Amino acid sequence: MKVRIRTHHANIAEVSEKKTVKIVVLASGAGTLLQSIIDQQGAYQVVGVVSDIDCAALERAQVAGIPTEIISLAESRDRDDWNTRLVAAVEKHNPQLVVSAGFMKIVGKEFLARYGGRTINTHPALLPAFPGAHAVRDALAYGVKVTGSTVHFIDEGVDTGEIIAQQAVDVRRGESEADLHERIKQVERKLIVSVLNSAVVVMNAETNCEEVFFHV
Template sequence: MPTTRSPQRLVVLVSGSGTNLQALLDACADPSYGATVVAVGADRDGIEGLARADRAGIPTFVRKVGQFSSRDDWDHALADSVAAFEPDLVVSAGFMKLVGEDFLGRFAGRIVNTHPALSPSFPGMHGPADALAYGVKVTGATLFVVDGGVDTGPIVAQVAVPVEDDDDTEELHERIKVAERQMLVENVGRMAREGFTITDRKVRFGA
C-alpha cells in the first residue's frame, strides 16, 4: 500500500487501558512520525483508553456487541464508524474482539494488530502463559496484518524477549508489552512514511 497523503490517518481500536494507544499518541506528536490518530473506537464504555483519547482531544466512538441483534450487525456498524474517519490504517491496540468479514473486506490489508508471542507459535488469548508452560527460552511479540484467522495474518515485524528461569506469566507478559509497544510504534511509523506491500505473505516496506 503506497502512501497517498501525509500524515497518514490512523483509527485505533481499544478495549482497555490504552497503553499502546498512548505510545502512538506520543509518537504522532512529532510531525516527522508521518501519522496522526484521527479517532479511537472501543467495544466498551468507561475504559482508560477512551479517557486517553478524550484528554488528547481525539473523537471517540463505542460499539458494544450487546447493542446489536447479531455479531454481523455489530461488525457492520463498527466498520461504518471506522470508515467515517477515512483511515489509511486501522490499528488494533489491545482490542479484544475479532472483526468479521464486512470489516475485513472494507479495510483489507490496512488493519494491523499485535500478538504477545512469536507467531505462528502460541496463538490466541494466552500467548505468554502458553510459551511459559511449553518451556521456550525465547518468546516475544508480533505485529501482523489482520486476516480472517486468529493471529495468522502476514507478519510485519517481530521482536524477541528472553524467558527467564524465574519468570511467572505476569512478569513475562509485562516485559513482552514493553517490547511490543516499541515495535508497534516503530513499524506503524514506517508503514505510514514509507508505505508497504504484501506479496505471498511477505510484508515489505516501501511503495
C-alpha cells in the same frame, strides 16, 4: 478509496509527495498501548479511537483531543449489525490503516472485507509460534528460552496474518506469566510505534491507488 499495502523495504527517497498516514485505533482496555501510539505520532496521525465498551482507552484519546466512539455489541441487533456499525464508525475517519490495540472483540467478514488487508494487530509471541489468547502462558509451558512480540495484519484466521515486524524477548528462569507478559508489553509498545513511524502513504499516479509502505 483504494489502498494497497506493501511491507517490503521501500525505496521512498524519490517519491515527490509523501502523506501522513491516518490511522484509527480499536481499543477495549486500559489503553497503555494506545497511549504510546498517541504520544509518539510522527509519520502517522491518530484520527479516531473506537471501542466496544466504555473504557480508560477512550479517556486517553479524549484527553488528546481525538474523536472517540463506542460501538456496543449489546446495543446491536446481532453480530452482523455490530460489524456493520463498526465499519461505519471507522469509515467516517477515512483512515489508511487501522490498529487493533487491545481490542477484545473478533471482527467479522464485513470488517475484514473492508479493512482486513490494512488492519494491524500486536501479539505477545513470535508468530507463527503460540497463536491465540494464551500465548505467554503457552510459551512458558513449552519451555522456550526466547519469545517476543509480533506486529501483523489481521485476516480471517487466528493470528495468521502477514507478519510485518518482530522483536525477541528472552525468557528468564523462574519468571511468572505476569512478569514475562509485562516485559513483552514494553517491547510491544516500542515495536508498534516503530512500525507505524516507518510507514508512508503515497499516490501511485499510474494506478490512482494510495500505497502504504513500511520500511522496517
